[in-house]
Amino acid sequence: xxxxxxxxxxxxxxxxxxxxxxxxxxxxxxxxxxxxxxxxxxxxxxxxxxxxxxxxxxxxxxxxxxxxxxxxxxxxxxxxxxxxxxxxxxxxxxxxxxxxxxxxxxxxxxxxxxxxxxxxxxxxxxxxxxxxxxxxxxxxxxxxxxxxxxxxxxxxxxxxxxx
Amino acid sequence: xxxxxxxxxxxxxxxxxxxxxxxxxxxxxxxxxxxxxxxxxxxxxxxxxxxxxxxxxxxxxxxxxxxxxxxxxxxxxxxxxxxxxxxxxxxxxxxxxxxxxxxxxxxxxxxxxxxxxxxxxxxxxxxxxxxxxxxxxxxxxxxxxxxxxxxxxxxxxxxxxxxxxxxxxxxxxxxxxxxxxxxxxxxxxxxxxxxxxxxxxxxxxxxxxxxxxxxxxxxxxxxxxxxxxxxxxxxxx
Numbered sequence: 001x002x003x004x005x006x007x008x009x010x011x012x013x014x015x016x017x018x019x020x021x022x023x024x025x026x027x028x029x030x031x032x033x034x035x036x037x038x039x040x041x042x043x044x045x046x047x048x049x050x051x052x053x054x055x056x057x058x059x060x061x062x063x064x065x066x067x068x069x070x071x072x073x074x075x076x077x078x079x080x081x082x083x084x085x086x087x088x089x090x091x092x093x094x095x096x097x098x099x100x101x102x103x104x105x106x107x108x109x110x111x112x113x114x115x116x117x118x119x120x121x122x123x124x125x126x127x128x129x130x131x132x133x134x135x136x137x138x139x140x141x142x143x144x145x146x147x148x149x150x151x152x153x154x155x156x157x158x159x160x161x162x163x
Numbered sequence: 164x165x166x167x168x169x170x171x172x173x174x175x176x177x178x179x180x181x182x183x184x185x186x187x188x189x190x191x192x193x194x195x196x197x198x199x200x201x202x203x204x205x206x207x208x209x210x211x212x213x214x215x216x217x218x219x220x221x222x223x224x225x226x227x228x229x230x231x232x233x234x235x236x237x238x239x240x241x242x243x244x245x246x247x248x249x250x251x252x253x254x255x256x257x258x259x260x261x262x263x264x265x266x267x268x269x270x271x272x273x274x275x276x277x278x279x280x281x282x283x284x285x286x287x288x289x290x291x292x293x294x295x296x297x298x299x300x301x302x303x304x305x306x307x308x309x310x311x312x313x314x315x316x317x318x319x320x321x322x323x324x325x326x327x328x329x330x331x332x333x334x335x336x337x338x339x340x341x342x343x344x345x346x347x348x349x350x351x352x353x354x355x356x357x358x359x360x361x362x363x364x365x366x367x368x369x370x371x372x373x374x375x376x377x378x379x380x381x382x383x384x385x386x387x388x389x390x391x392x393x394x395x396x397x398x399x400x
Binding site for chain 2: 112113115116117137140141147149150151152153154155156158159
């Protein structure tokens with residue numbers, strides 16, 4: 001989590017906001033549980049029922065999950081029921097949305113699947129299947145990792161996975 | 164920076180001389196130089212068309228070809244890297260692929276007519292130079308900027324059976340993130356009717372993936388370098 005203090009941050013916030021995400025703008029989390037809960041709105045002083053996602057890491061506050069983000073979780077994980085979501089890994093990131101009232105772009109949290117095409121994933125797959133690669137291809141993969149050729153991660157991972 | 168500079172993709176406009184004996188550039192070339200002058204004054208591009216369907220189709224399919232149709236090779240996918248000439252200012256280009264001794268460009272035409280025209284000159288680079296000079300000189304320019312001696316033109320139009328795969332690919336969020344692209348610009352592809360997209364029938368004459376590789380003649384490199392020098396003189400004076 002970010003060590004700096006976001007201007008929009010409030011110490012009384014009980015739920016995750018975009019200001020809680022690290023400076024990189026992305027946070028990978030694992031779902032512990034997801035339920036409909038009574039959530040108090042401190043501005044209107046009313047209580048509403050909301051989908052709330054809790055994470056395994058206790059450092060990450062519970063996340064009020066709207067319809068769009070719920071759809072993203074279902075689409076990316078294939079898990080249709082909240083009760084079955086324990087252990088699902090998701091990536092939270094900062095996006096912008098137009099505020100219906102002010103018509104201004106405001107930051108918000110969005111959900112996407114965890115990127116499977118990372119340097120770490122490539123490195124681990126390469127270590128596992130190095131013996132199956134020809135010397136030329138193995139050298140090329142080493143080159144891709146050393147130069148961090150991000151645009152080649154996907155094709156390289158798919159190639160090694162196919163062996 | 165592309166604005167106000169001659170870029171590989173349009174450099175062919177500088178090749179032809181005008182009709183009169185003293186006309187160094189054709190009207191197309193003079194207009195191009197004038198446009199670059201305007202861009203220098205504006206400090207931005209004259210054209211703002213980056214969202215058209217042919218453009219977004221080309222960008223997405225280029226990524227698809229790179230990830231699914233090309234094996235691992237010495238090529239690096241460098242479509243975001245802009246190379247500048249060592250000594251001639253105002254000359255740059257953005258090759259799709261850069262290998263050890265070659266540059267490559269992936270073309271994914273949105274119209275089948277354009278694809279068929281490209282295929283007419285696909286037997287040899289001399290025909291390419293005559294029929295599709297914009298692609299030939301783009302490769303020559305990128306080879307000069309990257310100091311390579313060979314070029315490769317890759318032209319791809321999917322078979323009908325590949326359209327579903329492409330639509331799935333257009334939902335690959337990570338690819339867009341990694342390439343710094345706004346996925347929303349490509350959403351239309353997933354919702355388009357198959358018949359509204361360019362595809363080839365498997366029983367037709369053409370292959371989906373076509374490659375033309377050739378050595379770049381030194382005299383063409385020298386000719387282009389001379390033409391750009393002349394154009395830069397007009398641009399800065």
